[in-house]
Amino acid sequence: MGFMNLSKGITNEQYIINNITTDSITKTRLQVLGILKGTKIIILNKRRSGVIIKVRGTRIGIDKKISNSINIRREEKNGKLEPCIYRQS
Amino acid sequence: MENLNLAFIGNPNCGKTTLFNAYTGANLKVANWPGVTIEKKESEFNYNNFSIKITDLPGIYSLNSYSIEEQISRKYIEEENIDVIVDIIDASSLERNLYLALQLIETGQAVVLALNMMDVVKKRGMKINIKKLEDKLGIKVVPISAKNRSGLDELIETVIECSSKNKADNVKVKIDNEEEITKKYDFISKIVSECVENKKEREELTDKIDKVLTHNVFGLPIFIVIMSIVFLLTFTLGDFIKGYFELALEFVSNKVLYILQGIGLGPAVISLIVDGIITGVGGILTFLPNIFILFLCLAFLEDSGYMSRVAYLMNGIMEKLGLSGKACIPMILGFGCSVPAVMSTRTLKSDKDRRRTMMLIPCMSCSAKIPIYVLFAGLFFQKYATLVALSMYLIGILVGIIVGVITQKLDKDVKREKLIVELPEYKMPDFKTIRKYVWDKVKDYLEKAGTIIFLASILLWGVLNIGPTGFVENAEESFGAIFGKILVPILKPAGLGYWQIAVALISGLAAKEVVVSSINVLYGIDITANGTELYTILSSVGFKPINAFCLMIFCLLYVPCIATMATIKNETKSNAFTLRLIAFQILLAWGITTLVYQIFV
Numbered sequence: 001m002g003f004m005n006l007s008k009g010i011t012n013e014q015y016i017i018n019n020i021t022t023d024s025i026t027k028t029r030l031q032v033l034g035i036l037k038g039t040k041i042i043i044l045n046k047r048r049s050g051v052i053i054k055v056r057g058t059r060i061g062i063d064k065k066i067s068n069s070i071n072i073r074r075e076e077k078n079g080k081l082e083p084c085i086y087r088q089s
Numbered sequence: 090m091e092n093l094n095l096a097f098i099g100n101p102n103c104g105k106t107t108l109f110n111a112y113t114g115a116n117l118k119v120a121n122w123p124g125v126t127i128e129k130k131e132s133e134f135n136y137n138n139f140s141i142k143i144t145d146l147p148g149i150y151s152l153n154s155y156s157i158e159e160q161i162s163r164k165y166i167e168e169e170n171i172d173v174i175v176d177i178i179d180a181s182s183l184e185r186n187l188y189l190a191l192q193l194i195e196t197g198q199a200v201v202l203a204l205n206m207m208d209v210v211k212k213r214g215m216k217i218n219i220k221k222l223e224d225k226l227g228i229k230v231v232p233i234s235a236k237n238r239s240g241l242d243e244l245i246e247t248v249i250e251c252s253s254k255n256k257a258d259n260v261k262v263k264i265d266n267e268e269e270i271t272k273k274y275d276f277i278s279k280i281v282s283e284c285v286e287n288k289k290e291r292e293e294l295t296d297k298i299d300k301v302l303t304h305n306v307f308g309l310p311i312f313i314v315i316m317s318i319v320f321l322l323t324f325t326l327g328d329f330i331k332g333y334f335e336l337a338l339e340f341v342s343n344k345v346l347y348i349l350q351g352i353g354l355g356p357a358v359i360s361l362i363v364d365g366i367i368t369g370v371g372g373i374l375t376f377l378p379n380i381f382i383l384f385l386c387l388a389f390l391e392d393s394g395y396m397s398r399v400a401y402l403m404n405g406i407m408e409k410l411g412l413s414g415k416a417c418i419p420m421i422l423g424f425g426c427s428v429p430a431v432m433s434t435r436t437l438k439s440d441k442d443r444r445r446t447m448m449l450i451p452c453m454s455c456s457a458k459i460p461i462y463v464l465f466a467g468l469f470f471q472k473y474a475t476l477v478a479l480s481m482y483l484i485g486i487l488v489g490i491i492v493g494v495i496t497q498k499l500d501k502d503v504k505r506e507k508l509i510v511e512l513p514e515y516k517m518p519d520f521k522t523i524r525k526y527v528w529d530k531v532k533d534y535l536e537k538a539g540t541i542i543f544l545a546s547i548l549l550w551g552v553l554n555i556g557p558t559g560f561v562e563n564a565e566e567s568f569g570a571i572f573g574k575i576l577v578p579i580l581k582p583a584g585l586g587y588w589q590i591a592v593a594l595i596s597g598l599a600a601k602e603v604v605v606s607s608i609n610v611l612y613g614i615d616i617t618a619n620g621t622e623l624y625t626i627l628s629s630v631g632f633k634p635i636n637a638f639c640l641m642i643f644c645l646l647y648v649p650c651i652a653t654m655a656t657i658k659n660e661t662k663s664n665a666f667t668l669r670l671i672a673f674q675i676l677l678a679w680g681i682t683t684l685v686y687q688i689f690v
Contacts, residue, residue, distance in 0.1 A: 025155065029509050031270045032151035034185050039274075044296065045303050049405030049414070050508060052303065056184035059295070061401035063413065063507040 006051060006062070006070040009043045015072040016040055022069040030070075033060060040075070093141045093252055094170060098162060098193065099177035100186050101148035102394070102513035104205045108177055108235035109145045110521055136245050144169075150185075152192045152262045156438060163262045166196060172252045173199045175244070180210045180217060180232070181514060183285065187277045188270075194228060196260050199251050202230040203244050208237055209514070213293070216286040225280045236519055295394075295514045302395070308402045315395075316421075319386040320482055324475050327379030328463060334375040342367050357560060361550055364613065369546025369606035373538045376460045376602065380534050381527065383456050387425050388526040392518035396421070397510050404508045410493030411500070413437065413508045416446045420489070423453030424482070425530065427653040430455075431660055439506050444666060445496060447657055451649045451674060452489030454482050456534075457601035461644045464605050468624045469637035477638070481645050488646060488681065537600055541652075545599040549607055552592070564611070583679055584639040584686035587630065594643065600650045635689050639682045647678035 009015055017039045020027055034056045035041075044059060045052040051067045053060055062070075099105040113132035130145040146165060147158035154160050166174065176193055178186040193200045202222075210217060223230045229247045233240030265273065302311060345367060349359045390396055396418050404414030415436055423430035430450045434443040454462075462478040470477040552569035554560060561567050573588030576595075580586050585594075589611040597604035608614070614623045627637075648654070648671050658667040 026507060026509070027267070028153060028155055028270075031267060032153060032155075032188060032265075033509070033511070034188065034274050034277075036267075036271050036274055038271075044299065045305070047303075047305055047308075047402075047405065049408060050401060052299070052401065052512060054296075056182070058182040058185050059299070059512040061397070061404075061414075061508060061510045061512055063404060063509070066507050066509065 002074040003071060004073075006041075006043070006053070006067040006072050007046070007064055009046075009051075009072055011043050011046055014040060014042045014075060016075050017070060018073050019071040020069060021071070022066060026066060026069075030066070033058075035060065035070075041072070090135075090138060090140050093139050093249065094172045095141060095143045095248060096146055096165065096169070096171045096174050097143055097177060098146045098166075098174060098189070099148060099205075100150055100179060100182075100189060102511065103148070103177045103179040103186060104235045105145065105148060105177045107519050107522055108203065108205065108233070108241075109143065110525060111235055111238050111241060112143060136249075139249060141245070144171075149189065151189055151265070153264050157435065166193075166198065167260050167262055171198065173201055173248045175201050175203055175248060177203045177205050177235075180204045180206050181213070181215075183217070184274075184277055184281050187280065188273055190226070191273045191277070192262070192265070194226065196262055198260050200228050201244070201248050201251055202226070202228060203240075204230055204232045205235050207232045207240070208234045218284045218286070222280065222284045225284065293514075295512075298515050299398070299512070303398055303402060308398075312399055312402055315390070317479075319383065319390075320424075320479055321475070322386060323379050323383040323459065324463070324478055327376075327382045327459075328467075330378035331375055331463075334378060338367075338371045338375055342371065357554075360554070361547070364610060365546050365550030366543065368609050368614070369549070369603070370538050370543050372606045372609055373460065373542050373602045374535075376463065377531065377534065379459045379463065380456050381531055383459070384425055384527045384530040385523070387422065388523045389518050390421075392516075392522055392526070394513045394515045397512050400508065400510050401512065409497075410445075410449070410490065411497030412442055412445060412493070413506045415506070415508060415510060416442060416449075419446055420449060420453050423450040423455060425456055426533070427451060427453075427455050427649050428656050431653060431656045434660070437506060440661075441500075442506050444661060445493070445500075447661070448496065448670060448673075449489045449493055451653070452485045452492065452646065454485045454645050455601065455649075457650065458644055460602050460605040462641055464608075464623075465637040465641055468621075468627075469634040477641075481641055484642060485645050488677070492677070537602075541600050542603055542606060545596055545603045546606055546610065549592075549596050549603075549610055553611065564613070569611075579679075582686065583643060583682040584636045584690065585643060585682070587632065590640065594647070597644065598648060598651055600652070601644065604644055635686065638689075639686045642685060643678050643682045645678075646674065646681060648674045 003018060006015075017035065017037055019037060020030060020035070022030075030036075035053075039055060042054040043051055044054050048064070050062055050064045053062065097105055097109055109130065109132070113134060118131045131142065133140060133142045135141070144165070146162045149156070149159045149162055152159055152163050152166070154163055165171075174193055176190050178190060190200070190202060204217065204219070217232075219230050219232060229251055231240060231244045231247050233244055302308060304311070342363065346359070346363050349362060399421065400414040400417055402414070403417040407414050407416055410416075416434070418436070419430045419433045422433055427450050430453070431447055434446045434450075437443050437446060458481070462481055463474075466474040466477040549569070552572075553564045553567045556566040556568055556571070558566065564570055569592045570588050573591040576591040577586045577588055580591055580594075585591070589608065593604050593607035593611060596607040608623070612623055612626050614626075654667060654671065657670065658664065661667065
C-alpha cells in the first residue's frame with residue numbers, strides 16, 4: 001500500500017524509495033548521491049518547482065520533474081508507521 | 090630531500106579548499122586543466138625532509154565520468170604519478186562521502202582519508218570509531234578540522250608513512266553500474282552503523298534555518314531582500330568610503346602636477362600624465378570600496394552555503410526561462426564580474442544551457458558598471474541617486490527575463506538540465522577563504538586599472554590629442570572626434586548623440602570602467618573637482634537627466650568587455666556564437682535605450 005510519487009509525499013515524513021524511472025544519466029546522478037532503491041528519505045521541503053529531501057544525512061534539492069519519477073512508499077513495522085522525529089516539530 | 094606527489098580529492102563542500110589553503114597559504118600555482126577552463130591549483134611546501142606537492146582536484150561525488158570534473162579527476166588518477174591520494178571526507182555526511190572513497194580504494198592507489206569537520210561531529214554528540222573505520226576500509230583515517238587547523242601535521246605524517254608502502258603500477262578507475270553502486274552503498278551503510286555511535290536523525294540548526302530561508306512563501310522574498318541589502322551596501326557604504334579615496338587622489342594628483350612642473354617637463358607630457366593617466370587610472374581606483382563591498386557580500390553568500398538554496402528557490406522561475414535553478418548562480422556571480430560568471434556555467438552539463446546562461450549573464454549588471462552609475466546617477470539625480478543606480482539592476486534583470494523567455498520560445502527543443510543540488514550545512518564563512526576570494530577580485534581590479542585601463546587611458550589621450558594636423562590643442566580636431574562624429578547620427582535617437590559619448594562607449598569595450606575615465610578625459614574634467622564641473626559642461630550642451638539615464642541603460646546592456654567576450658569564446662569554442670552574441674547585445678542596448686528615450690523625451 002501507499003505507493004506514490006516523491007512529489008506527492010508529505011513534508012517531515014519518512015519514506016522508502018521504491019523505484020526510480022528516469023533517463024539513465026539522471027538516474028546515475030541520483031545513485032552516486034546514494035539515492036537508490038530501498039533508501040530511506042525524509043521530505044524536508046516541497047515547492048511547486050521541487051522538493052528537498054534528507055538522504056543519508058545530507059540534504060538534496062531535486063527538480064519537480066525528477067521527483068515525479070521517484071516512486072516512494074511509507075515504511076511500516078508491524079502494521080504501524082515508523083515514527084519520524086521531524087514530525088512533531 | 091624526497092619528493093612526494095599528493096592529490097587532494099573529495100565531494101563538493103567537504104572543506105577541501107579550506108584544507109588546501111591551510112597547507113599552502115600564499116604559495117600557490119593556479120593554471121587550467123588542459124583543454125578546459127577549470128582551475129587547477131597546485132602548491133609545494135617542505136615538511137621535514139620532504140618536498141610535498143599537492144594538486145587540488147575538482148570537487149566530485151564519483152569517478153563515473155558523468156561530468157567534465159569527474160573526467161579530469163579520473164584521467165589524473167590514472168595517468169599521473171601520484172604517491173598518495175588524500176580523500177577529504179565531510180565527517181558530518183560520512184555515508185555519502187564514503188562512496189567516492191570506496192571507488193578510490195578500488196583503484197589500488199594508496200589512499201588516506203582525511204576525516205574533516207570533526208568539530209561539527211563532536212558538537213552533535215556523534216562519535217566515530219576511527220580504528221574500526223580503518224579496519225573496515227583497510228586504509229589509514231586521520232581526523233582533522235581544516236577550519237580549526239587541527240590534525241594537519243598528523244595527516245601529513247600518515248601520508249608520508251603510507252607513501253613508502255603500497256604503490257600501484259597500473260591504476261585503473263572502475264565505472265560503476267547501478268548494481269555496483271547499490272552494493273557499495275549497502276557496504277557503507279554497514280560500516281557506518283558499526284563505526285558511528287549516537288547517529289541520531291534529529292533536526293539540526295541547518296534544518297531550522299532552512300525552514301525560514303527555503304520557506305514556501307517567504308523564501309523568495311527573503312532572497313530578494315538579501316540581494317537588495319547587498320546592492321544597497323555596495324552603493325551607500327561604498328560611496329561613503331569612496332569620498333576618502335577621492336581626497337587621497339586629489340592630494341596625489343596635485344603633488345604630481347607640482348613635481349612635474351617643478352622638473353620643467355613640457356605641457357604635452359604633463360597633460361599625458363595628469364590628464365591621461367592619473368585621471369584615467371586614478372578615477373577608477375576611487376571605486377575600489379564599492380567593488381570591495383560587493384565581492385565581500387558575494388563571498389559571504391557563497392561560503393555560507395546559501396547559494397545552493399538560491400538555486401533551489403529559483404528553480405521554478407528559471408524553468409520559465411528554460412534553465413535549471415543552478416543557472417541562477419552564474420547569474421548572481423555576474424553581478425560581480427562576468428568573467429568568473431561565464432566560467433562558472435561549467436556546472437551546467439548541457440552546452441545549450443550554458444550558452445543560454447551566457448546570453449543572460451551580461452544583463453546582470455557587473456561591478457565594472459558601478460562607476461558609471463555612481464557618477465551619472467550622482468550628478469543628475471542627486472538625492473535619488475541610489476534609487477536610480479538600483480533601478481539599473483532591476484532593468485537588467487527584467488531585460489534578462491524577457492530575453493530568456495523569448496529565446497526559450499524560439500528554441501523548440503529546449504532540453505533543460507534538471508536540478509539536483511546538494512544543500513550543504515550552513516556554516517560561518519571561513520575568514521581565510523573569504524579574504525582570499527575578495528583579495529583575488531580586488532587584485533584583478535587593481536591589475537585591470539594598472540594594465541587595460543592604463544593603456545586605454547594613454548591610447549585615448551593620444552586619439553584625442555592627435556589629429557590630421559598633428560598635436561592638437563582642441564580635441565574637436567582630433568582623430569577621436571572625427572571618428573566619434575560618424576557615430577553621432579546612430580546614437581542620436583537613443584539620446585546619446587554626442588561624439589564624446591560615442592568615443593567613451595567605444596573605449597568602454599576595453600573595460601566598462603573606462604567609460605567613466607574616458608568621459609573625464611574627453612571633457613577635460615579635473616577629477617578632483619567633485620564632478621560638478623562635468624555636470625555644468627554636460628548641461629550646457631543639452632545633456633539632461635534623461636540622457637544620463639539612457640547612457641546608464643546603454644552601458645548596462647551593450648557588449649560586455651573584451652575579457653568577457655574572450656572568455657565566452659574560450660568556453661564555447663565558437664566564433665559564430667560569440668559574434669552573434671556581440672551583435673545581439675549591441676542591437677538590444679540600442680533598441681531599448683532608443684525606446685526609453687523616445688518615450689520619455
